[in-house]
Amino acid sequence: xxxxxxxxxxxxxxxxxxxxxxxxxxxxxxxxxxxxxxxxxxxxxxxxxxxxxxxxxxxxxxxxxxxxxxxxxxxxxxxxxxxxx
Numbered sequence: 001x002x003x004x005x006x007x008x009x010x011x012x013x014x015x016x017x018x019x020x021x022x023x024x025x026x027x028x029x030x031x032x033x034x035x036x037x038x039x040x041x042x043x044x045x046x047x048x049x050x051x052x053x054x055x056x057x058x059x060x061x062x063x064x065x066x067x068x069x070x071x072x073x074x075x076x077x078x079x080x081x082x083x084x085x
Contacts, residue, residue: 011056012051
């Protein structure tokens with residue numbers, strides 16, 4: 001074997017400039033305030049928060065290590081439980 005693993009990291013809404021753009025779109029289309037739009041995105045997660053970029057980075061680092069060699073062919077959600085709710 002080549003010791004190659006292939007996985008997909010599937011983040012939810014990450015507290016990032018990309019999500020800031022989504023918030024701006026919601027504000028423009030709905031008339032909500034920025035705080036209301038952000039709260040709407042946060043409410044999609046059972047944890048009621050946006051994901052931090054370091055959470056996604058930590059998973060990426062873990063999957064790149066030898067210790068994770070048994071994990072392959074997976075789609076791993078980092079979304080505070082949004083997919084399961």
